[in-house]
Amino acid sequence: MKALKIKALKIPEATIIRLSVYSRYLDYLVKKGVATVSSGEIAEGVNSSPAQVRKDLAYFGEFGTRGVGYNVQNLHKEILNILGLEQKWGVIIVGGGNLGTALTQYKGFQERGFVIKAIFDNDEDKIGTKLGDIPIYAVSEMEEYISKEKIKMAIVAVPSRYAQEVVNKLVEADIKAIMNFAPRVITVPKEIELRNVDLAVNLEVLTFNLKNKN
Amino acid sequence: MKALKIKALKIPEATIIRLSVYSRYLDYLVKKGVATVSSGEIAEGVNSSPAQVRKDLAYFGEFGTRGVGYNVQNLHKEILNILGLEQKWGVIIVGGGNLGTALTQYKGFQERGFVIKAIFDNDEDKIGTKLGDIPIYAVSEMEEYISKEKIKMAIVAVPSRYAQEVVNKLVEADIKAIMNFAPRVITVPKEIELRNVDLAVNLEVLTFNLKNKN
Numbered sequence: 001m002k003a004l005k006i007k008a009l010k011i012p013e014a015t016i017i018r019l020s021v022y023s024r025y026l027d028y029l030v031k032k033g034v035a036t037v038s039s040g041e042i043a044e045g046v047n048s049s050p051a052q053v054r055k056d057l058a059y060f061g062e063f064g065t066r067g068v069g070y071n072v073q074n075l076h077k078e079i080l081n082i083l084g085l086e087q088k089w090g091v092i093i094v095g096g097g098n099l100g101t102a103l104t105q106y107k108g109f110q111e112r113g114f115v116i117k118a119i120f121d122n123d124e125d126k127i128g129t130k131l132g133d134i135p136i137y138a139v140s141e142m143e144e145y146i147s148k149e150k151i152k153m154a155i156v157a158v159p160s161r162y163a164q165e166v167v168n169k170l171v172e173a174d175i176k177a178i179m180n181f182a183p184r185v186i187t188v189p190k191e192i193e194l195r196n197v198d199l200a201v202n203l204e205v206l207t208f209n210l211k212n213k214n
Numbered sequence: 215m216k217a218l219k220i221k222a223l224k225i226p227e228a229t230i231i232r233l234s235v236y237s238r239y240l241d242y243l244v245k246k247g248v249a250t251v252s253s254g255e256i257a258e259g260v261n262s263s264p265a266q267v268r269k270d271l272a273y274f275g276e277f278g279t280r281g282v283g284y285n286v287q288n289l290h291k292e293i294l295n296i297l298g299l300e301q302k303w304g305v306i307i308v309g310g311g312n313l314g315t316a317l318t319q320y321k322g323f324q325e326r327g328f329v330i331k332a333i334f335d336n337d338e339d340k341i342g343t344k345l346g347d348i349p350i351y352a353v354s355e356m357e358e359y360i361s362k363e364k365i366k367m368a369i370v371a372v373p374s375r376y377a378q379e380v381v382n383k384l385v386e387a388d389i390k391a392i393m394n395f396a397p398r399v400i401t402v403p404k405e406i407e408l409r410n411v412d413l414a415v416n417l418e419v420l421t422f423n424l425k426n427k428n
Binding site for chain 1: 315
């Protein structure tokens, strides 16, 4: 296996998302004790094509050996490394309503090394309490917390009308990456990574498929 | 504008997701009173390229007029039609915990014509009550409700360990499309449309970008 080298600067986002999917499948193979895997087997495991798997991996160097396939453990580790998941990431959630509460309990974050460190809310009844092990602080304490704890990532789970204001505060507090759930156009300076999660899009892929079946 | 005709049977999912994004931008233009738009302007509005916009639309026929661009209202309507959004869709949620509750309040669903009709849960304290206007029923009543109300779509927002069992019940009840939030491998018969929402993937796109900046 050659050393990791990012060949192209512009990696399609769809590739990154597929890498994330491959790594979950490889994790499953590692746990099953599988030693080597072909691009065809990966493709079958994640419902893709072997050519797609090879193309996605080719952005990052040469991982496999022709005729032998990929070493499962190495490839798994390399992909996690590419995704920045060789470390744990502390994440804060702004908004301690139903969505914020649901996210503190979301197993999918912990499994991938994302650790919810604190929630920030403006509700006096919530401030100073905990959700499980996770403390709820006032939004006014956010900037100091981010700086002190060196937090880089935040999840915005506030009602839409407050989302831009909260994002502005996070940017001032020097956060680097934001995942926003508010279905509203949010603007950030271009050095900030912003990802809008639009849950309705998932339903639209389903309605498209329902409509265009047969 | 030529009549809508789906040229290729296999439309990439990334195209469907982008159509969804284009339609939101076109909705914004309709509300602003803009009459025509070029692929370049759409691309700029959604942070894509003109070639990508044209390629995505080309799957579905010829919408624009060379040198004039697209009629905003027509294109908006055509894309909603392609996505199956010319009608409203009744949706049920299984699981009335924090996530299910958050989803009943999610504005992004209503805006796109998805109407949450009912929640199903096993908690005796919740059954028979309402979340806002939305009734909570027992899971044992689900099959009859789906049949009576002709529901085609369901959202699964139960703890991971119950997800497959709930999905099996939905399939038996003849549901056609399922959006699943449990970060676990779920299997369905191949005639059922299943979409797994993995919220951690969004954070992984952010960590990838943070790691590979510069």
